[in-house]
Amino acid sequence: MTAIQTGKTETALVEALKTRKALFFVLLDPDSGSPDSVVEAGLLAARHGADALLLGGSFVGNPYFTKIATEIKKQAQIPLILFPGGASQVIPGPDAILFTTLLSGRNPQYLVDEQVKGALLVKGLGMEAIPTAYLLVESGRMTAVEYISNTKPLPSDKPGIAAAHAVAAELLGLRWAYLEAGSGALNPVPPEMVGVVRKASSLKLIVGGGIRTPAQARERVLAGADAIVIGNLFEKEKDPTLFAEFAAAVHLT
Ligand code: 1GP
Numbered sequence: 001m002t003a004i005q006t007g008k009t010e011t012a013l014v015e016a017l018k019t020r021k022a023l024f025f026v027l028l029d030p031d032s033g034s035p036d037s038v039v040e041a042g043l044l045a046a047r048h049g050a051d052a053l054l055l056g057g058s059f060v061g062n063p064y065f066t067k068i069a070t071e072i073k074k075q076a077q078i079p080l081i082l083f084p085g086g087a088s089q090v091i092p093g094p095d096a097i098l099f100t101t102l103l104s105g106r107n108p109q110y111l112v113d114e115q116v117k118g119a120l121l122v123k124g125l126g127m128e129a130i131p132t133a134y135l136l137v138e139s140g141r142m143t144a145v146e147y148i149s150n151t152k153p154l155p156s157d158k159p160g161i162a163a164a165h166a167v168a169a170e171l172l173g174l175r176w177a178y179l180e181a182g183s184g185a186l187n188p189v190p191p192e193m194v195g196v197v198r199k200a201s202s203l204k205l206i207v208g209g210g211i212r213t214p215a216q217a218r219e220r221v222l223a224g225a226d227a228i229v230i231g232n233l234f235e236k237e238k239d240p241t242l243f244a245e246f247a248a249a250v251h252l253t
Contacts, residue, residue: 006175007128009052009079009096013227014204016051021252022221023051026243027083027208027231028068029183031057035064039071041238046076048240049247054229055094056083058144058183069093081130085148086110087118092125099129100178103165104136105151132176133169133203135162137189139210143182156187159196166201174203179225181209184232188216191223198224214249221250 006014016023026045028038042053053076055069062068072080073093082097084090090097099122102110122129136145138153146153154162166177179189179197188210198205207220208229217228228250234243 004129004131007096007130009081009128010130010175012079013052017204017226019253020051020250022225022250023227024049024217024247024250025052025054025081025206025208025227025229026050026234027054027056027183027229028072029057029231029235030055030060030062030065030068032235035062035068035071037238038068039075041234042068042072042080043075044238044240045234045243046078048243049251050078050243051227052079052081054081054083054098054231056085056089058085058148060085060089065089066091066093082127084118085145086114087121090118090121090125090127092127094127096128096130097122098132098176098178100132100134101174102136102149102151103133103169104154104162105149107149107151110149110151130176131174132178132206133165133174134178134180135165136180136182137162137193137209139181139188140186143185143209145180145182153182156190156193159190159193162193163196163200166197166203170201170203176206177201177203178206178208178229183209185210189220191219194220194223194225214245217246218249218252221252
């Protein structure tokens with residue numbers, strides 16, 4: 001048995017970072033609308049500059065989850081990556097899964113239990129796993145992920161604590177970190193924290209939660225983010241121009 005190697009999707013993402021400053025990920029929450037509107041948002045994002053689509057949520061009560069994934073996979077030309085809130089969201093179809101551990105928290109359910117429950121399923125499906133430390137950052141009011149995971153977020157004015165978590169993740173062999181303010185966060189992750197985590201570790205750094213303008217996205221890219229995630233905003237505004245503006249701000253090409 002050999003160690004898990006970097007798969008096709010992750011390799012392509014890392015390769016893409018050679019030609020653009022950062023990647024633009026669009027998060028699709030299956031519960032955010034009708035299955036057709038979620039698929040439509042994904043396809044629109046794919047056509048207007050997104051580098052990958054993330055699919056998942058804190059909890060998914062949508063019986064059409066698999067159908068949404070299948071439809072997007074059939075039509076989109078960019079990777080579809082599962083971003084599950086737990087083992088029950090592991091489904092066939094997507095190109096890869098952000099195999100996350102909620103490392104900022106101290107709740108064993110999200111540190112290891114959900115991972116154990118989902119592991120054989122991921123392996124059995126032959127799905128590519130992208131090992132990711134999920135670091136939840138305090139953002140001004142309680143977010144769904146804080147409530148559901150029953151974990152305390154990292155203090156947003158103490159970047160050193162976030163950096164220590166990122167270094168721990170790196171030493172544990174993870175390759176990506178997701179600095180997360182939470183969907184719809186009042187305040188996004190501060191650029192200062194992005195910068196300190198960037199300097200402390202060589203993990204690929206995803207930043208998301210509460211980013212509402214291309215300028216906010218660019219600020220975090222300049223601070224060292226390798227990928228920016230936008231979710232909420234595009235649930236309300238399915239505007240091709242806005243997708244393109246975010247793509248330009250993130251790619252910095
Ligand atoms: C949530 O970071 C993502 O997991 C995206 O957040 O929905 O606030 O853009 P928003």
